[in-house]
Amino acid sequence: MANVPDAPKESFRLSMLLYDTRYRSLTIQVFVFMLFMAGAAWLVDNTIRNLAALGKDFNFGFLWNRAGYDISQRLVEYTNDSSHGRAMLVGLLNTLLVAFLGCLAATVIGVLVGVLRLSKNWLVGRLMTAYVELFRNIPLLLWIILIYAVFTEATPAPNAFRPNPETGIASQSMFLDAIAVTNRYTAVPNPVFSRELGWLNLGLFYVNLDVIAVIAAAVLGWWLNRMVKARATRIQNATGIRPATWWSSLLLLVGLPVAVLLGLGFHLEYPGLKGFNFVGGINVSNSFMALWLALSLYTGAFIAEIVRAGIMAISRGQSEAAFALGLRPGRTMSLVILPQALRVIIPPLISQYLNLTKNSSLAIAVGYLDLRGTLGGITLNQTGRELECVLLMMLIYLTISLLISGAMNVYNASVKLKER
Amino acid sequence: MSDTPAQTVPFVRDTMLPPAPPPASQAGALRWLRENLLSGPLNIALTLLGIGAVWYLLQGIVPWLAHSVWSADNLTQCRQIITDRWGEGATGACWAVIRERWTQFLFGFYPQHLYWRPTLAFALLFVALAPVLFARVPKKLLWFSVAYPFVAFWLLWGGSLFLPLTVAAGFGLGWAAFALLHRFGTIPAVAAAVLLPVLWWLLFAGDLSRDLTGLVGREVPFWLEQVRSDKFGGFVLAITIGVAGIALSLPLGIMLALGRQSDMFLIKTLAVSFIEFIRGVPLITLLFTASLLLNYFLPPGTTFDIILRVIIMVTLFAAAYIAEVIRGGLAALPRGQYEAADALGLDYWKAQRLIILPQALKISIPGIVSTFIGMFKDTTLVVFVGLLDPLKGITDAVRASTDWKGIYWEPYIFVGAIFFIFNFAMSRYSMHLERRLKTDHRQE
Amino acid sequence: MSEVIDRRIDRSHMQVSDEVAIQISRMNKWYGSFHVLRDIDMTVHKGERIVICGPSGSGKSTLIRCINRLEEHQSGKIVVDGIELTSDLKNINKVRSEVGMVFQHFNLFPHLTILENCTLAPIWVRKTPKREADEVAMHFLKKVKIPEQAHKYPGQLSGGQQQRVAIARSLCMKPRIMLFDEPTSALDPEMIKEVLDTMIELAEEGMTMLCVTHEMGFAQAVANRVIFMDQGQIVEQNEPAEFFRNPRSDRTKLFLSQILGH
């Protein structure tokens, strides 16, 4: 057979659009695309007509107008003369702040509880189970409200810290003379530097050079510590004996930043009662505290489950094998169990971070002015720009979420176990 | 040197040893204590800490609970009773508020003489769920499951029987169109099955149901007393939204999951974008969209019920999560199942409907239950769009009355306890399912 | 295994007609840039029983899966029962309902009873009334000797029983051609025999069969042609007696020595 004659080229028939695998998917996609576009066009058209009927336009110009309202917790300069855009930034930073601190605390709680739940101690195990079940099965909103209620209903007013003019004794006293938990806020000392380096203008906001210096010192310490560790590993590789590094680690990780702090004349400014309220320190509002604690405790319960499952997923065989080789429990944990458990734990952990960030929008329940409270709340209401505000707010939340899950994907790809 | 040293005498046991009881250290309460509470210094410290924590908590709560008052007309009276009984300065729980208002927590402002309707709807829910959850229930009951949404709607909102009937007829129409057109190919059949009911609902359903209602009048078998959405509240509202959300999000979630698995670029992209978008924004913003923006997106002049709008948004929200759950279920199926279906000549839809989805859904039930738990908890957020959810909406309403102004913990504890019981039961059930699926997913 | 060979097989019914059942010409297939099947030419007549063997990865499964287009080929031509396999869905579905396939891992549907497994395709593809489909299914279940299991679920059956159900399931579609992809290799030794017996019976009835298998006893007893594949090509084909006694290519010899060695 010299040449198998190819089948004569089939002429195109209309039915092939439906029945030929090559064209079929195209047909379906075109059909779906048209449906989608029609739907989108319908929505947009409705929106335009509705806006026209209401005499409104679609315009983000309001972001540059004066906001006029005050925000008590602000991480960047803001007064009621600032613009709505700036108020949005303040709200966004508040969201990020509570989300970040929440993730931090939730992780600590979750890891602690997760490990304790695995402990052989019956009592502790039961307590931790109770905690986890309680928090997981009751709506977050209830926890936020309850914790807020504990703060406002069960703590003294700032006035209670004032000495009675007759007896000279206050009915409440501050913890260590530094911290006062009141029904409005928790007053804590304010870190200040007597030898200030000044402020750096970053356009959108200013940053304190002292803080930068301390962070730089911490990073430097961390980096040096890594060098020390690497050196220890080198020595170990060469001689088999690993030199003790805990003291140098301590010195570098803690000592260095402390030295810089001292050098900058770091001290605490203690809050004192003046007029109606404590001044001098930092007043962390109860709405923030309640939101933060509730988010941390709630998410912590989920993280505890993740941690527990992660450790349990590393089969008993792994630690037995390590024991059988003569490795001690501590080393087994750090060399064998943790590196594996982390791979299992981190992806769901990050999606919990994502949930926490999204749940921080429940700030609305306690009047914490986050992104939803400023942009999606007061600004929306004062300007009447529902469409713009809600869309912008969604866009920002979406961006945050995508950034977090993007980070997760990168991590997943980098630690994936090699398989056949 | 011998290969076997002399010492290894061949050995045979003539009489088997009976099991002996374990030594004292291995049994009894002592061992339990030693092993579970006091093994090692760390454990002892933990035990002490644990006892401390429990003690601290109980100390705060027990006296308060012990001083419970179950009957009083208002808060002042209640406080007075506590002072009278347990002395000046004693604090106690005023459960009287729950005793007086518990129906509101459960039913919101639903008319009292109609309480039987949501109750019946709730009871029927279990009947409708039975064929899904228990394999042994006769499959005929599935027809009831299909009819249940319409029955429940009618029971809850009342009004004319013909409204749910005509809506259901739309689905019937779609199904009939699909069955009739199927021989001409799947795509036209699907298109017809979607378009026909939509046309029916938009053009005929409303008038027909009105005419029929006019015809037979407002008599009992065709008409139930109407209950407006603003009367809904409390757990009736939460369960209505939760169940409707899950039920509606299932088909949507399945479509999304299949879309995400599709190898058609556009469809996959659309599915992924939708899922990621919904999962990337807080539910609150979606609820705000429902209450603030939906009217912008609909033709001028359309208004519809806020509960319905919330259900739509919650459905979209849950669908994205359900889609991910089902995707997991689909991924867990061995490729062989797809291939066997192909090899038998089943087309894509038949293979999905008869082979793939029944299995994938079954694997996904635990995930669906957890999604439901999450959603049930999230129904409390509807308070922010002005609905009377049990947690904040109703408690605020109760507290707004002069009688109970100032009461705080009791309503929250009550609502929290109910949520806990519901969710804990469901999560235990789903764990049980998970275990069962693990062992007998290949056997029934 | 030896039992299979010993068994006296009545070859009288096993007639091979002149009609062509499967015609493959110059067929090539790539996975990405990996050339799995190279210039396959092959004609199968009605009633032929062909055994395909060869080392792992040589493309046997791929070849057989191309025949009912579980895999798409990229060049060349495959005509099954007079229908050319192109991207036309209708043709594909027609071919698939004419060609039965039995997999290594049975691939029964675990959520359906044995009977439902067997009636599913007849009801939904062939549009047979349920009653009739049930009767046909029971007929074939009897044939594979497990009618009493009809209302159990696959998970409750042994591997051998499951594979026999899989065969019955294919038969219920009344296929003209049966494809087997290592139907016994996932089975415990005791169960291999019962499946092979079923297959032999099928062969005796004159079914056109293509079977990937390493059961050489079966090949000798039933096949009227053995095809040896390596690296995606047909290296040698012959009638079984000749093939085993007198392998011509070195690769075949090597392969046979390995496979019959133990």
Added chain:
Amino acid sequence: MSEVIDRRIDRSHMQVSDEVAIQISRMNKWYGSFHVLRDIDMTVHKGERIVICGPSGSGKSTLIRCINRLEEHQSGKIVVDGIELTSDLKNINKVRSEVGMVFQHFNLFPHLTILENCTLAPIWVRKTPKREADEVAMHFLKKVKIPEQAHKYPGQLSGGQQQRVAIARSLCMKPRIMLFDEPTSALDPEMIKEVLDTMIELAEEGMTMLCVTHEMGFAQAVANRVIFMDQGQIVEQNEPAEFFRNPRSDRTKLFLSQILGH
């Protein structure tokens, strides 16, 4: 299996000295109130190769795991290499680093390469310099015939290869005694042989070995004593030839008939 038995094993090096490696006397163990090991008496000499067999649940694994105290015993005495196993952590660690153990499911560390798996314990327990540890590891990897896989991860190896790595990993600690707990029972038949070969080689070098296995061919070829356990007690022990030819207790007979029956 038959190949293993057929293989001519050079027993000349496999000398058994008089020195005692493991001495177990009147050892009892309970799980809660369940009496798993009952009055175990057993002496193992340096260079002995002991195979332990018995029905499932008879306590074989538990016995072997008591020897490096993965399980705690409640009464009686276990002395390994002159060190008595008590709750003293130092002794336990000393014993564990002298006793190698190979598990049924390999238990390699999936996040480390093959080489790292082998050097982990020498570096952290024996404080061997890395270079030296690497050399030792490569030596043993060569011995188990997979030096070329050193930089792959366990997940990339076949089961047989993984089990050989597990053996190499134990050997890297230069143990005086090796414990095997059904090292081949999770493997495909083709792979069993390569692992058994490795073990035989080890035996030929005079390693003291305790091996729970059902590979009776291996037992006959290598062991100088077979111990049969049932219900937590040693029911019979003898040298392999005698043990298989002439089982004395009824339980042993029953067990052997089941295991060699097919």
Added chain:
Amino acid sequence: ATLDDVKARGELNCGVSTGLTGFSLPDANGNWTGFDVSFCRAVAAAVLGDGSKVKFVPTTGQTRFTALASGEVDVLARNSTWTFSRDTDLKLDFIGVNYYDGQGFMVRKDLGVTSAKELDGATVCIQTGTTTELNLADWFKINNLSYTPVAIETNAEGEQQYAAGACDAYTTDASGLASTRAAFADPENHIILPEIISKEPLGPATRHGDNEWTDIVRWTLNALIAAEEYGVTSANMDELAASSPNPEIRRLLGVEGDLGPMIRLDKGWAKRAIAVGGNYGEIFAATIGEATPIGLARGLNAQWTQGGLLYAPPFR
């Protein structure tokens, strides 16, 4: 148009506050009462002939205008202040003023504060999304004082925060303060400071652009006010309709002229509106007046004939 929608629906959707004693508050059975509520009922009676055909939609300071703009409610009667930007930029139509108010402060008596000027450094509870929020910021700035705002969503929340001592002062419309104070168990321990820092003309609002509907709502309010001015009450109106010689009253009560049809209603619309809860004065007295626990005096809200600002345009 809204009128047709309402008629078709058979029900008026009315946006009210989530709970402000005397203005709008649901009782244990979900029945709403109050000053704003009565106005909604009057409109429903005028349009639908039945004052009970109202669905009350509770709105917060933040959600109210969107609820109106999105069509969720037909009328917003939620002590909302008539301001320039709300009337223009937010596309609302304030149909008039039903209560002339101003922003005040409430503090605990034992705080020892007698003037708002002494509130430097205080924590102030403030409802978000209100004019009072903006006034507060302005006022403290003008007076060069500092304060910490505590943002709250609803009056109930504000009440609770203030009662718990989480803020030193609570600020909102003076009427709202009075209502809040009246609801306390110990009203005598709280004082409303003398400063009124803003003008708060409160009035019902409708959507911009639907003049027909706006007219109906506006003239319903005017009818209530005019009725008080002419002495028409729910008790005597039948009698007056039959016997009053005053053409203005006759036109109002629909015995004479064609006012109803001019706004696409029937002749008896105003009569029905008055019949539900009485005229303006009756409503005021029954819900927030001096005889109620809230105890507000008529003050600026007296008829112009009594030295107040209420001045209904002529019915002619």
